[in-house]
Amino acid sequence: MRRVVVVGGGPAGMAAAKAAASCGVEVVLIDAAPKLGGQYHRQDARESGDRFKLPDGVEHLAESVVWAIEPILEGHRVHVRTGPADGPDRTGRAIETRALVLATGAYDWTPPFPGWDLPGVYTAGAAQAMAKGQGVAVGERVIVAGTGPFLLPVATSLIDAGSRVSAILEANDPVAGFAARPGGALAGWTKAGELAQYGAALARHDVPLRRRCAVIAALGEDRVEAVLAARLDEDWNPVPHTMRRFEVDAVAVGFGFTPQLESAVAARCEIEGGFVAVNAAQGTSVPGVFAAGELTGIGGADLAAAEGAVAGAAAAKRLGAKVRAPIGAMRRARVGRRFAAALAEAYPVRPGWRGWLRDGTIVCRCEEVAYGEIRHAVEDLDVGGARSLKLATRAGLGLCQGRICGRNVAELASLPDAADAFARRPVAVPVRLGELAEDVPVDEAP
Amino acid sequence: MRVRVDGAEHVAERGQTVAAVLLAAGRGSWRTTRIGGRPRGLFCGIGVCFDCLVVVNGVPDVRACQRVVADGDDIRSQDGAELPS
Ligand SMILES: Cc1cc2nc3c(=O)[nH]c(=O)nc-3n(C[C@H](O)[C@H](O)[C@H](O)COP(=O)(O)OP(=O)(O)OC[C@H]3O[C@@H](n4cnc5c(N)ncnc54)[C@H](O)[C@@H]3O)c2cc1C
Numbered sequence: 001m002r003r004v005v006v007v008g009g010g011p012a013g014m015a016a017a018k019a020a021a022s023c024g025v026e027v028v029l030i031d032a033a034p035k036l037g038g039q040y041h042r043q044d045a046r047e048s049g050d051r052f053k054l055p056d057g058v059e060h061l062a063e064s065v066v067w068a069i070e071p072i073l074e075g076h077r078v079h080v081r082t083g084p085a086d087g088p089d090r091t092g093r094a095i096e097t098r099a100l101v102l103a104t105g106a107y108d109w110t111p112p113f114p115g116w117d118l119p120g121v122y123t124a125g126a127a128q129a130m131a132k133g134q135g136v137a138v139g140e141r142v143i144v145a146g147t148g149p150f151l152l153p154v155a156t157s158l159i160d161a162g163s164r165v166s167a168i169l170e171a172n173d174p175v176a177g178f179a180a181r182p183g184g185a186l187a188g189w190t191k192a193g194e195l196a197q198y199g200a201a202l203a204r205h206d207v208p209l210r211r212r213c214a215v216i217a218a219l220g221e222d223r224v225e226a227v228l229a230a231r232l233d234e235d236w237n238p239v240p241h242t243m244r245r246f247e248v249d250a251v252a253v254g255f256g257f258t259p260q261l262e263s264a265v266a267a268r269c270e271i272e273g274g275f276v277a278v279n280a281a282q283g284t285s286v287p288g289v290f291a292a293g294e295l296t297g298i299g300g301a302d303l304a305a306a307e308g309a310v311a312g313a314a315a316a317k318r319l320g321a322k323v324r325a326p327i328g329a330m331r332r333a334r335v336g337r338r339f340a341a342a343l344a345e346a347y348p349v350r351p352g353w354r355g356w357l358r359d360g361t362i363v364c365r366c367e368e369v370a371y372g373e374i375r376h377a378v379e380d381l382d383v384g385g386a387r388s389l390k391l392a393t394r395a396g397l398g399l400c401q402g403r404i405c406g407r408n409v410a411e412l413a414s415l416p417d418a419a420d421a422f423a424r425r426p427v428a429v430p431v432r433l434g435e436l437a438e439d440v441p442v443d444e445a446p
Numbered sequence: 447m448r449v450r451v452d453g454a455e456h457v458a459e460r461g462q463t464v465a466a467v468l469l470a471a472g473r474g475s476w477r478t479t480r481i482g483g484r485p486r487g488l489f490c491g492i493g494v495c496f497d498c499l500v501v502v503n504g505v506p507d508v509r510a511c512q513r514v515v516a517d518g519d520d521i522r523s524q525d526g527a528e529l530p531s
Pocket residue numbers: 007008009010011012013030031032033037038039040041064065066067103104105106107108124125126128129150153257260263292293294295299300301304428491492
């Protein structure tokens with residue numbers, strides 16, 4: 001059987017499924033959400049039906065989570081559970097394939113700061129997902145802080161959902177950043193128009209945008225009652241005597257994104273600089289495994305879709321289908337990567353965030369490991385790598401498997417090997433013991 | 447649809463997640479941590495952080511942001527590490 005398996009139903013995964021199907025191969029697309037779209041095209045879950053339609057020949061497994069990927073002879077076995085999230089009544093299935101496309105996307109990266117573990121502190125993505133997908137505002141008075149153009153749609157969605165947005169605090173000074181680039185590399189960026197619209201909407205609602213400012217602490221007993229914001233210098237160190245208190249019941253923090261790597265790591269794909277390494281055809285270091293979208297670099301939905309189209313065609317070709325080179329998509333991917341690089345340069349992460357922490361600040365939210373414990377392990381116990389640091393402090397050993405704290409712990413402890421070390425999650429999401437014991441049907445590869 | 451949140455009846459819409467029902471009911475937190483007993487609720491919103499754990503129909507460790515409500519669901523706060531009832 002000629003079958004491509006795509007993991008992820010965002011812009012990258014949908015494009016991959018369409019491209020592969022148009023080459024005449026069967027496709028199975030697996031996504032954890034009930035509806036297609038991923039993060040960028042998140043649909044309102046309360047409306048009936050699905051806005052996106054995949055072509056015939058694509059089987060969409062919705063509400064289905066890939067919990068393990070197992071290398072087998074000449075391919076991979078993809079382990080899936082389908083049904084209500086984390087429930088005991090899901091059905092199991094294992095699908096074997098010789099052409100696997102990974103498009104699992106990314107999630108918010110959040111640097112820790114005092115009080116970030118209080119209820120009322122949300123990632124910017126969470127605020128966006130709740131507003132777009134559920135019509136719920138995460139707070140009545142909300143401050144949006146972090147860096148990058150993503151803060152603008154988040155603030156706009158919050159207003160649409162009924163919040164009052166006190167301010168947007170942008171830690172960088174992107175205007176200076178853009179100006180510093182010869183030729184204005186973002187001039188032809190398709191998203192520029194979209195951003196201008198958000199800017200206009202925010203101006204209508206009198207939402208101030210303050211550059212070189214950040215929330216450096218959240219205050220409250222059992223939930224956020226206020227935040228402390230400060231002006232930052234170029235390295236993101238708070239400028240003395242610039243502290244200001246905002247009375248809010250929620251803060252949405254967005255400093256950029258981290259790729260969801262565990263499927264790629266389980267398939268033994270090479271990771272480079274924290275992302276899945278791919279060639280011009282989106283092929284990873286493992287024959288028969290392709291990666292597309294934010295897994296391979298952060299660059300937005302257009303780039304993700306372009307890469308997906310390339311990956312889908314390459315996966316179909318791998319199965320012997322006749323494929324015309326996806327020249328248009330490859331060109332769009334190249335252009336997209338150029339803008340992504342310019343964007344990354346305009347909105348860098350600066351080391352000063354480390355100075356926002358106090359010894360008592362929680363770094364690993366799952367195992368409740370404070371910054372002081374990590375410092376002690378590094379300074380007094382002489383831990384040399386991610387593994388010994390995890391065992392000494394328990395950081396990264398909780399339910400999220402280091403997704404939230406991994407990058408932070410690595411940076412705080414100056415560990416070189418950490419991006420991969422924290423992304424090794426053979427069981428991607430918890431499965432219940434009864435599910436593991438169950439015999440599941442296996443769709444075998446030819 | 448009708449669901450119960452810590453014993454009290456609430457109206458829910460089809461397609462809503464448990465987290466959305468809880469937030470709409472004015473709840474900012476619905477579980478406590480295992481070690482410090484600290485309150486937690488929604489954080490990442492997309493199934494990554496496991497902060498939003500809740501007990502649904504007697505089964506603990508369900509991510510509220512991922513679970514779509516079903517008519518008659520019994521949703522309960524989670525107190526540290528709980529065993530299924
Ligand atoms: C919470 C959030 C909200 C965002 N909102 C916006 C926005 O409004 N506007 C914007 O410009 N950008 C937004 N972004 C940025 C966004 O990441 C990209 O622009 C774009 O969606 C990336 O496309 P993708 O296809 O690479 O990944 P995604 O769109 O992230 O799609 C990945 C898909 O893979 C699925 N998946 C992952 N792992 C598994 C697994 N193990 N099993 C099954 N399914 C799995 C996920 O459910 C998801 O649907 C958001 C990012 C986040 C994290």
